[in-house]
Amino acid sequence: MALPKRAFIAGGSITSFIGKGHPDFIWKKHPDFGTKENPTWEEFLQQAVDELIAQTGLNPADVDRLYLGNFTGELFVNQGHMGAGLVGTNPAFANKPSMRVEGACASGGLAIMAGLDAIAAGADIVLVAGVEVQTTVSARDGGDFLARASHYSRQRSIDDFTFPALFGRRAKAYCEAFGVTADQIDTVSIKAYGNASLNPKAHMKAAKMDADTAAASYKFLSNEEYKPFVKVSDCSQVSDGASAMLLVSEAGLAKLGKSTADVAEIVGRGHSVASLYEDGDLTKLTTSADAVSKAYADAGVTAADINVAEVHDCFAVTECMMYEAAGFAGAGEGAKLAASGETGIQGKIPVNTGGGLIGFGHPVGATGVKQAVEIFRQMKGECGDYQIPNTPKYGLTINMGGDDKTVVSLVIANGAI
Amino acid sequence: MALPKRAFIAGGSITSFIGKGHPDFIWKKHPDFGTKENPTWEEFLQQAVDELIAQTGLNPADVDRLYLGNFTGELFVNQGHMGAGLVGTNPAFANKPSMRVEGACASGGLAIMAGLDAIAAGADIVLVAGVEVQTTVSARDGGDFLARASHYSRQRSIDDFTFPALFGRRAKAYCEAFGVTADQIDTVSIKAYGNASLNPKAHMKAAKMDADTAAASYKFLSNEEYKPFVKVSDCSQVSDGASAMLLVSEAGLAKLGKSTADVAEIVGRGHSVASLYEDGDLTKLTTSADAVSKAYADAGVTAADINVAEVHDCFAVTECMMYEAAGFAGAGEGAKLAASGETGIQGKIPVNTGGGLIGFGHPVGATGVKQAVEIFRQMKGECGDYQIPNTPKYGLTINMGGDDKTVVSLVIANGAI
Numbered sequence: 060m061a062l063p064k065r066a067f068i069a070g071g072s073i074t075s076f077i078g079k080g081h082p083d084f085i086w087k088k089h090p091d092f093g094t095k096e097n098p099t100w101e102e103f104l105q106q107a108v109d110e111l112i113a114q115t116g117l118n119p120a121d122v123d124r125l126y127l128g129n130f131t132g133e134l135f136v137n138q139g140h141m142g143a144g145l146v147g148t149n150p151a152f153a154n155k156p157s158m159r160v161e162g163a164c165a166s167g168g169l170a171i172m173a174g175l176d177a178i179a180a181g182a183d184i185v186l187v188a189g190v191e192v193q194t195t196v197s198a199r200d201g202g203d204f205l206a207r208a209s210h211y212s213r214q215r216s217i218d219d220f221t222f223p224a225l226f227g228r229r230a231k232a233y234c235e236a237f238g239v240t241a242d243q244i245d246t247v248s249i250k251a252y253g254n255a256s257l258n259p260k261a262h263m264k265a266a267k268m269d270a271d272t273a274a275a276s277y278k279f280l281s282n283e284e285y286k287p288f289v290k291v292s293d294c295s296q297v298s299d300g301a302s303a304m305l306l307v308s309e310a311g312l313a314k315l316g317k318s319t320a321d322v323a324e325i326v327g328r329g330h331s332v333a334s335l336y337e338d339g340d341l342t343k344l345t346t347s348a349d350a351v352s353k354a355y356a357d358a359g360v361t362a363a364d365i366n367v368a369e370v371h372d373c374f375a376v377t378e379c380m381m382y383e384a385a386g387f388a389g390a391g392e393g394a395k396l397a398a399s400g401e402t403g404i405q406g407k408i409p410v411n412t413g414g415g416l417i418g419f420g421h422p423v424g425a426t427g428v429k430q431a432v433e434i435f436r437q438m439k440g441e442c443g444d445y446q447i448p449n450t451p452k453y454g455l456t457i458n459m460g461g462d463d464k465t466v467v468s469l470v471i472a473n474g475a476i
Numbered sequence: 477m478a479l480p481k482r483a484f485i486a487g488g489s490i491t492s493f494i495g496k497g498h499p500d501f502i503w504k505k506h507p508d509f510g511t512k513e514n515p516t517w518e519e520f521l522q523q524a525v526d527e528l529i530a531q532t533g534l535n536p537a538d539v540d541r542l543y544l545g546n547f548t549g550e551l552f553v554n555q556g557h558m559g560a561g562l563v564g565t566n567p568a569f570a571n572k573p574s575m576r577v578e579g580a581c582a583s584g585g586l587a588i589m590a591g592l593d594a595i596a597a598g599a600d601i602v603l604v605a606g607v608e609v610q611t612t613v614s615a616r617d618g619g620d621f622l623a624r625a626s627h628y629s630r631q632r633s634i635d636d637f638t639f640p641a642l643f644g645r646r647a648k649a650y651c652e653a654f655g656v657t658a659d660q661i662d663t664v665s666i667k668a669y670g671n672a673s674l675n676p677k678a679h680m681k682a683a684k685m686d687a688d689t690a691a692a693s694y695k696f697l698s699n700e701e702y703k704p705f706v707k708v709s710d711c712s713q714v715s716d717g718a719s720a721m722l723l724v725s726e727a728g729l730a731k732l733g734k735s736t737a738d739v740a741e742i743v744g745r746g747h748s749v750a751s752l753y754e755d756g757d758l759t760k761l762t763t764s765a766d767a768v769s770k771a772y773a774d775a776g777v778t779a780a781d782i783n784v785a786e787v788h789d790c791f792a793v794t795e796c797m798m799y800e801a802a803g804f805a806g807a808g809e810g811a812k813l814a815a816s817g818e819t820g821i822q823g824k825i826p827v828n829t830g831g832g833l834i835g836f837g838h839p840v841g842a843t844g845v846k847q848a849v850e851i852f853r854q855m856k857g858e859c860g861d862y863q864i865p866n867t868p869k870y871g872l873t874i875n876m877g878g879d880d881k882t883v884v885s886l887v888i889a890n891g892a893i
Contacts, residue, residue, distance in 0.1 A: 063598050099629070101753075125749075132624075133550045137632070139624035140580040140752060143881040147751030154766045156747035158586045158882070159578045163557040169575045173590060180596035181480050207549075207556035212516070215554070330573035332542075334564030335557060336518075349571045464560040465574070 061357050063179040064308060067322045068471065069315055070117075071304035071432030072110035074103050076262040076420030078194045078298040097299060100136050100192040101144060103422075107188055107301035108148040115305050119151035121314055123182035126173045127159045128166035128189035129424035134204040135193045145188055162332070163208030164373060165460030167302070167427025168467025172330050174306040183311035188303040189425035201297055205423075208461045210335045218282040222373070223294060225462045227285030230376040232341035234288065237391030239379070241288075243398045245273035247375035248292045248417055250403055255418030257404075257444035262296045262420030293375040298420030302429040319474040323435045323454075327358030327470035335464055342391075344377075347384035347457055350466035354455070355386075358470035362386030365408060365470075366451035367437050369430035371459040372415040381457055382410070409447045412437060427458035431469060438473040452476040478774050480596040481725060484739040485888065486732055487534075488721035488849030489527035491520050493679040493837030495611045495715040514716060517553050517609040518561060520839075524605055524718035525565040532722050536568035538731055540599035543590045544576045545583035545606035546841035551621040552610045562605055579749070580625030581790060582877030584719070584844025585884025589747050591723040600728035605720040606842035618714055622840075625878040627752045635699040639790070640711060642879045644702030647793040649758035651705065654808030656796070658705075660815045662690035664792035665709045665834055667820055672835030674821075674861035679713045679837030710792040715837030719846040736891040740852045740871075744775025744887035752881055759808075761794075764801035764874055767883035771872070772803075775887035779803030782825060782887075783868035784854050786847035788876040789832040798874055799827070826864045829854060844875035848886060855890040869893040 077084045077097065085091050098106075104127075112119060127145045132138040142157040160169040167189035174185040193201055199219055206214070206221035218224035233239055252268035255261035276292035307315065312322065329350035339345055355361060362385055370385065372378035379393035387408055388396040396402060402410040413419045413433055416426060434454035436442050454471040494501045494514065502508050515523075521544075529536060544562045549555040559574040577586040584606035591602040610618055616636055623631070623638035635641035650656055669685035672678035693709035724732065729739065746767035756762055772778060779802055787802065789795035796810035804825055805813040813819060819827040830836045830850055833843060851871035853859050871888040 101629075131550045131556050133548045133621075137624060137628040139548050139578060140626075140878050140881065142579050142586075143749050143752035143878060144627075146749045147753040150751075153750060154748040154763065156589070157579075157749040158589070160590075161556060161576045161578055162559050162574075169559075172573070172575070173577075173593070176590070176593040176597040179598065180593040204550075207554060209557075210561075211554040212518075330575075331571040332560050332563045332574040333570060334567075335560035336564040346571065461557050461560060464557065 062175065062328065066175050066178045066325045067307050067312055068325065068431060068435045069305040069307045069312065069317055069322050070111060070115035071302065071435050072107045072114060073260055073302045073429050073432055074106050074300045075260045076298040076300035076422055078262055078296055078420065080266055081262050082265050097194065100132060100138065100190050103192065103299060103301035104144060104188060104190045105148050107303040111303040111305060115315060117305060117315065119149040121184050122152060122155060122186050124177040124185045125152060125155060125157035126170040126185065126187045128170035128427055129159050130161060130163055130166050130191060131204055131207055135195050162465035163460030164371065164423050165427055165458045165465040165467050166424045167429065168458030170428060171306065171431060171469065172328065172467055175325065175328060178306060178308050183308045183314060185306040186303065187306050187428060188301060189428040190301040191422035191424040192299040193297050193423065194299050218280050220280060223289045224280055224282050224285050226374040226377060227280055227289040229341050230288035231285060233376060233380065236342045239394040242270065242274065243394035244375045244379060245270060246398045247372060247378045248273050251372065251411060251415045251418035254404060254412055254445055255414030258413045258419060261414045261418055262298045263414060263418045268292060295373045295416035295421040298422045300420060300422035300425050302425040302432055304428055304432050322474045323438050324472045324474055325469055326472045327354040329353030329468040332465045333463065338462065344380045344384040344463045346463045347381060347459055347466045350468040351385050351457060354468040354470045360453055360470055364453050365455045366449065366453055367412065367434060367447055368408065368410045368455040369433050370410055370457045372411055372417050375417065378415065385455060385457060404445055404447055412442060412445050412447060427467060430456040430458055431471065434471045450476065479592065483592050483595045483742045484724050484729055485742065485848060485852045486722040486724045486729065486734055486739050487528060487532035488719065488852050489524045489531060490677055490719045490846050490849055491523050491717045492677045493715040493717035493839055495679055495713055495837065497683055498679050499682050514611065517549060517555065517607050520609065520716060520718035521561060521605060521607045522565050524720040528720040528722060532732060534722060534732065536566040538601050539569060539572060539603050541594045541602045542569060542572060542574035543587040543602065543604045545587035545844055546576050547578060547580055547583050547608060548621055548624055552612050579882035580877030581788065581840050582844055582875045582882040582884050583841040584846065585875030587845060588723065588848060588886065589745065589884055592742065592745060595723060595725050600725045600731060602723040603720065604723050604845060605718060606845040607718040608839035608841040609716040610714050610840065611716050635697050637697060640706045641697055641699050641702050643791040643793060644697055644706040646758050647705035648702060650793060650797065653759045656811040659687065659691065660811040661792045661796060662687060663814045664789060664795045665690050668789065668828060668832045668835035671821060671829055671862055672831030675830045675836060678831045678835055679715045680831060680835045685709060712790045712833035712838040715839045717837060717839035717842050719842040719849055721845055721849050739891045740855050741889045741891055742886055743889045744771040746770030746885040749882045750880065755879065761797045761801040761880045763880045764798060764876055764883045767885040768802050768874060771885040771887045777870055777887055781870050782872045783866065783870055784829065784851060784864055785825065785827045785872040786850050787827055787874045789828055789834050792834065795832065802872060802874060821862055821864055829859060829862050829864060844884060847873040847875055848888065851888045867893065
């Protein structure tokens with residue numbers, strides 16, 4: 060069904076995404092190790108909300124609803140009930156409706172979906188945020204925590220690193236079905252790190268990746284069958300960070316003193332969920348494709364209309380498969396599209412311009428919100444060194460939770476075009 | 477704001493709520509201990525959905541959206557991403573929009589709020605469910621897990637049992653401010669266990685509670701200041717279970733072949749959230765009162781119009797304070813109302829007729845859904861031995877998360893009156 064009421068993105072904020080490998084992240088060799096701490100989830104969320112208010116000129120009292128995407132604060136930071144934390148970011152939010160929504164790595168996208176419903180239900184100004192802090196534990200413990208996005212009782216044992224193994228399984232199936240090679244898939248990571256180097260907020264802004272480094276990257280799985288198909292360089296980052304955006308109705312726009320030309324409009328959305336209990340065709344992201352097709356139908360556009368995209372590159376192979384789910388490439392042709400360079404910043408269809416989950420980073424609950432904010436920023440020329448050359452008219456996001464289980468896709472239109 | 481579109485409860489299911497103290501719960505002295513297992517979260521959820529489908533004659537393919545309330549599956553059952561589990565309960569749900577929402581013990585109420593927005597946004601049939609399994613760990617570990625509903629970094633250390641201590645703090649403030657006595661508060665637990673003994677699905681259906689037993693009940697807190705104010709008999713149960721309901725528009729009703737007389741209508745709702753970071757007046761549930769006042773305003777009713785209620789008795793003192801938040805009693809008069817017997821099944825305003833969180837049990841994510849289903853069942857005469865004598869016209873629910881932080885309140889009208 061089409062959107063029952065027009066809904067606009069009136070602004071968005073993204074904190075720096077940090078974690079191991081980021082120069083400011085306090086870790087064993089950092090000069091502040093032992094004397095200072097990395098920011099808490101409360102601090103990241105506060106920063107994202109404060110920046111959003113400053114940027115949009117929002118009167119906090121005008122907010123009708125608040126939604127927060129978070130995957131698993133209960134484990135990484137011992138905190139559930141974060142919707143009440145979002146209310147705590149400003150005294151004017153007291154007694155307003157707020158909730159946390161969760162769908163693994165699609166939690167941020169779900170917060171946007173809930174916000175769109177709120178607009179349809181009569182809200183004019185909705186604050187949508189996402190936050191995750193996950194650098195509090197070892198990589199191995201973190202791998203176990205993140206396995207809560209799979210069907211734990213069925214899938215946990217595939218490897219200590221459940222999700223890398225699940226996508227190693229996909230990479231194996233995909234490479235074997237279509238004759239795709241590792242060096243083609245590596246071009247995704249090389250692009251991600253390259254874009255991140257142009258993005259001061261990116262987790263991997265200071266890291267380098269080229270074909271030799273990617274080819275030599277460590278294969279860390281214990282599962283012998285999938286081990287050859289996943290390297291460290293293929294993986295999205297374990298990041299801390301937050302993102303926030305303002306979703307508004309036409310009346311909300313007027314309240315903010317903004318015109319449609321100042322903002323972006325969500326003109327299509329798809330939200331598709333597959334059963335946690337069973338898996339389908341490993342060579343395709345069928346749930347993602349379903350969500351995108353709904354978003355395109357809502358918006359009355361096709362893949363050819365999209366000028367910029369943020370897709371869920373939890374692993375390098377996932378981005379290749381997302382190109383296919385989005386209709387940018389045919390079945391099995393996604394890796395070739397990556398290798399062609401056409402999804403680079405200067406390419407025909409730039410994808411993940413700020414570095415994506417691999418380069419910009421992946422604070423899980425924030426990611427879906429960040430994707431939409433990134434499209435907004437590209438439309439408004441706010442991307443600095445990674446600004447794409449032509450102002451986009453239409454942008455696409457695909458935010459995926461688990462192994463193609465919960466997917467939210469948005470088509471966003473530039474109000475200025 | 478009033479509901480933008482009429483929304484009806486077309487049916488609801490509740491599984492048995494079980495845990496320690498329930499005769500069927502497999503625990504050390506149970507004959508099946510070591511050979512059989514208690515049901516999993518997947519099994520409880522499946523049972524609730526299957527029963528709902530059977531009861532309402534629903535064609536699962538007609539469901540437009542799905543929402544699931546769950547507090548902290550990540551910890552108790554190693555599972556997030558349960559929205560995809562809900563989709564897994566029926567093949568016809570594949571690719572439909574589904575999400576888990578969370579606001580501590582108000583998670584089920586939030587799922588209903590999200591469902592109401594979905595109706596307003598154009599959905600006709602929405603499946604709302606809640607589930608929690610929490611008997612997988614020791615009481616002490618469970619106390620730590622549940623402390624994720626408080627502001628963990630600030631409040632965890634109040635006691636090993638954080639929430640009993642937070643409500644011990646309220647009980648102390650409440651008793652001292654208003655001269656309330658423990659034996660007055662005990663009448664809440666005595667009613668809860670008494671009602672539960674009439675309810676075959678109740679966790680505490682086989683337990684007995686009278687004034688002497690309550691008075692002698694163990695005070696288990698380590699915190700010396702609050703220890704005198706909390707006994708085992710005051711506490712809601714650590715239960716496993718699920719509940720599901722069908723929320724439908726007028727068009728959805730027609731699809732189900734039902735008339736308004738067959739169902740109940742949600743005519744008012746309030747959703748208020750307070751900051752996780754600070755606490756207000758300990759003698760009042762101010763956030764709950766705010767949510768109820770919104771629900772009453774929506775519905776155009778007052779406390780005097782309510783014929784039956786389900787309120788969040790996470791502790792016995794909470795129910796007394798909820799009477800005040802609901803306007804059933806003045807400030808400090810809630811305990812007297814409890815002691816008067818007027819909130820019993822035969823009383824003027826029956827509250828928690830199936831036993832509430834103390835007697836029926838409290839599988840956290842299911843509770844908010846169960847409350848609304850209980851009101852529906854009282855309206856339709858489905859409560860068996862605990863059916864109230866006069867068919868209610870209006871029912872009230874108050875579902876609270878944390879220490880009066882996230883509150884959802886509903887006014888439900890009987891379509892047959």
